[in-house]
Amino acid sequence: MGLTDTPRWLPCQYLYDAKGSALFEEITRQPEYYPTRTEAGILERHAADIRDATGPVSLIELGSGSSVKTSHLLSAYAKAGGPVTYVPVDVSAAALERARARIGRLHPTVRVDGIVGRYDEAFPRFRRHSPAMVLFLGSTIGNFNHGESVSFWQRVSRELAPGDYFLLGADLVKDVSVLEAAYNDAAGITAAFTLNVFARMNRELGAGIDLDRLEHVARYNEDWQRVEIFARFNSKQTVRIEPLDSAVEIAAGEMVMVEISRKFLLRDLTSHLATFGFAVRQVYTDDRRWFGLLLLQKEES
Numbered sequence: 001m002g003l004t005d006t007p008r009w010l011p012c013q014y015l016y017d018a019k020g021s022a023l024f025e026e027i028t029r030q031p032e033y034y035p036t037r038t039e040a041g042i043l044e045r046h047a048a049d050i051r052d053a054t055g056p057v058s059l060i061e062l063g064s065g066s067s068v069k070t071s072h073l074l075s076a077y078a079k080a081g082g083p084v085t086y087v088p089v090d091v092s093a094a095a096l097e098r099a100r101a102r103i104g105r106l107h108p109t110v111r112v113d114g115i116v117g118r119y120d121e122a123f124p125r126f127r128r129h130s131p132a133m134v135l136f137l138g139s140t141i142g143n144f145n146h147g148e149s150v151s152f153w154q155r156v157s158r159e160l161a162p163g164d165y166f167l168l169g170a171d172l173v174k175d176v177s178v179l180e181a182a183y184n185d186a187a188g189i190t191a192a193f194t195l196n197v198f199a200r201m202n203r204e205l206g207a208g209i210d211l212d213r214l215e216h217v218a219r220y221n222e223d224w225q226r227v228e229i230f231a232r233f234n235s236k237q238t239v240r241i242e243p244l245d246s247a248v249e250i251a252a253g254e255m256v257m258v259e260i261s262r263k264f265l266l267r268d269l270t271s272h273l274a275t276f277g278f279a280v281r282q283v284y285t286d287d288r289r290w291f292g293l294l295l296l297q298k299e300e301s
């Protein structure tokens with residue numbers, strides 16, 4: 001895979017086994033990794049305004065992970081009175097279990113109805129929870145390539161009832177040095193996250209990859225407006241896929257794309273979302289305009 005927008009060979013959920021989830025939590029605490037801290041600050045400042053704008057709604061969070069940032073919203077919705085239902089959705093059962101325990105301690109009045117599964121498994125539940133607001137934070141939308149993003153918005157738009165809300169966290173285009181530092185932390189946690197997927201392939205597919213000959217590479221592609229994360233194979237290797245009884249030859253120096261993280265311009269993003277029937281009700285951002293939190297509402301079709 002190179003610098004194209006062709007479908008990636010690795011759906012992003014495969015990065016999040018139990019170890020991948022734990023490593024992601026560690027990434028969010030690295031000094032170079034600004035997105036989590038910045039988005040949390042925006043949520044903390046504006047949670048009450050968001051609650052005032054939407055009124056009482058069920059909160060459905062796609063790819064909820066630790067749900068730590070979501071606490072700001074859960075507090076605001078609980079404070080406003082009335083029952084609050086929170087539906088976290090994540091492929092990582094371990095992350096969901098940790099989140100459930102934490103929310104039980106911090107927000108005892110919130111009813112948690114989690115789903116261990118993929119995003120699309122939660123879509124049919126949207127109407128049942130209406131009036132609702134779907135949360136998609138952490139700029140996880142940036143992990144989808146253009147085609148995946150179009151399918152995602154088409155489906156979400158179809159499944160949400162008119163009038164329901166969507167709160168989207170989007171990392172914005174900024175100085176390349178800031179972007180590249182965020183994905184090349186000095187402690188090497190993002191590198192460990194990248195290599196973990198190959199360790200998983202060894203475990204689950206019998207791939208037989210020599211992990212010591214792999215190197216994490218993350219760089220910003222200005223043309224595609226995205227950080228691209230690769231594993232560079234420093235020697236020729238044969239990657240076996242035992243369940244399919246097949247193998248793939250990887251040449252020395254070949255780069256295998258593991259993940260992308262697209263960065264957005266607010267004006268492009270809002271016009272893109274309008275094509276799927278979403279009106280932007282409010283855009284919240286930080287002083288440096290590094291991260292955007294968009295409150296969207298599904299319009300009548």
Ligand SMILES: C[S@@+](CC[C@H](N)C(=O)[O-])C[C@H]1O[C@@H](n2cnc3c(N)ncnc32)[C@H](O)[C@@H]1O
Nearest residue numbers: 013016063064065090091092117118119137138
């Ligand atoms: C980039 S992390 C973001 C976590 C959290 N929302 C945040 O903002 O910090 C992506 C999360 O989505 C989950 N995830 C990835 N692909 C998924 C999928 N297809 N369906 C459900 N969850 C998924 C991962 O397990 C992980 O917890």
